[in-house]
Amino acid sequence: MKNRNEVNMTQKTILRALSGERLPTPPVWMMRQAGRYLPEYRATRAQAGDFLSLCYNPELAAEVTLQPIRRYAFDAAILFADILLIPQALGLDLWFATGEGPRLSTVTSANQVAALRSTDAIHDTLNPIYETVRILSRELPRETTLIGFAGAPWTVATYMIAGRGTPDQGPAHAFKAADRAAFSALIDKITDATIEYLSAQINAGAEVVKLFDSWAGSLKGQDFDDFALTPAKRIIAALKARHPATPVIAFPREAGARYAGFARAVGADCVALDNSVSADWAAGNVQTDGCVQGNLDPRLLVTGGDTLETETRRIVTAFSGGAHIFNLGHGITPDADPDNVTRMLAAIRG
Template identity: 40%
Template sequence: MTDVLKNDRFLRALRREPTDTTPIWVMRQAGRYLPEYRATRERAGSFMGLAQNPEYACEVTLQPLERFELDAAILFSDILTIPDAMGLGLSFAHGEGPQFARPVRTAADIAKLAVPDMDGELRYVMDAVRLIRRELHGRVPLIGFSGSPWTLACYMVEGAGSRDFATLKTMCWNEPKLAHQLLDTLAQSVAAYLIAQAAAGAQALMIFDTWGGLLGPAPFREFSLRYMAQIVAALKADTRARELPVILFSKGAGQHLADMADIGCAALGVDWTMHLADARRAVAGKVALQGNLDPAVMRANPEVIRREARAVLDSYGNHPGHVFNLGHGITPEVNPEHVKVLVDEVHGYGRELRAR
């Protein structure tokens, strides 16, 4: 696609280039806190009906951009599209989160898994990327994404959400070769999935390692980081994806930032449990940083939101390479007006910092 970007500060920040102000987007920015999103989801009939319909996915992706001066759009989808395409029977029970009818627990289960067909079971995702990119008309860049192999495996082995995903961790201890077989298949699948999104028009790619923080230092490197590195290498080797910046976000894994910065990604997401000044020192200028306001702050009054946004910006300082975001996804009970307060404050105070 040849549309010219009207606002490229997000991509410039990922390249650690100077920007006129700090770019901002918000994880789960198309979500239940928006009444228009809830209305579209009701028309779609279910979450999966929404996510698997390119027109609906495009509609909700663009909704927050109509309200707020965000610097990036992110594809509306779910991190579990790959295991769903593998035939595990994904569903979302009301109030209970994702569930798989056929969890993966045995060698026979894992042997059946194969990289999904990006033009078959996952075509609806690529159709959504193409449609969103067309409807954006170069307004802001479009982010494509996937769950990390470790995070996908957590749900696939457990069969549902969990506080500790002990079933997969036990597999890693008792049958490490089997765990590696599963994670390798998932790494190949995620790489193919992100390459297909790049070919469809995504302009940046993000890997959500939501449950990486559950692992200790050595297991994190063996079962999570190893496979994210494999994916980044595959993206860099493919002509369709090699020019796109890759963001890794491993929640609760701030102690691993230095190792993560060495695998070839453009940026690292940082959750709210780490000071950005410490994160900057850890990555030693190798990558940009994204984050890291505590999502709970969005429930506070506007002056608190402004104060805490300024504190995050001050913690990074007047340096290139910062994308403002929450330290995790926005929650459903947030007042949409509070998001406008945040976006306006980040842009306004970001300009002040650059004028000093």
């Protein structure tokens, strides 16, 4: 069998879009495409025991990554893992309370930042993730692009400081206000670890990497520059120095007007858009810099109907003047109807 790496990479639709090419039909994948809306995902997660055991089991993590590819032939597969594995690799306790989301031991002082594990030590925890990438790079169909990912430092820090998800990232903002130097040291620590983590994913076979800054929207003014833009720029510059051919997608969720110019400012090849910005605005103000990804409201995969089809077509049309990867504005939710994904794909692919 021919090795995937021998396939002409430029033929892959996702890589063509990421290089700035406008395609007649946009390539498509979905955030959280391997997830609880799929019965086969729920079955494999039950086999693994729980969510974290699934993340650290390379065979089963590869299996759930492949499930949505088999069912829908998406143009990209995203590695199955979680952004909170980095805090765990840095020495925090991590667990998922059923029905309640993630819980972590917290970091709220300069001493606790200094006590985190060294960047070199993260691979001890994260090696199974690289093994998942290696399995996927053997098993994926050759036209499917493999996307690796990590959380952006600010978003990861919000969970490390609060020990859980928070509606307004209050504890992280409070730590930043109380001790900006210690807070910055934490951001730098996560930045360094993220560079090594993504670089190892690329070495294992990830063809694209995506940086998820899910809470970027709560950073305003200079804080947005210091803690969303600057860390992303540092991570991308380091990755580009080591892996110049690997495209990077940045997702500063709910950045609003600050989506304009973001890709250029951080050196990303593509910016992912949430559904709070209109596709028409983004086509005129963001896509002018290159490829954009997005931005269907994930609720439409729950509600379906004509609105799902008209909204899908409206987004395809709005971005048809340039490079576009079709995606959701955020992750697909557990209550989504798998048949609505088929309807969305029919509206995109015709």
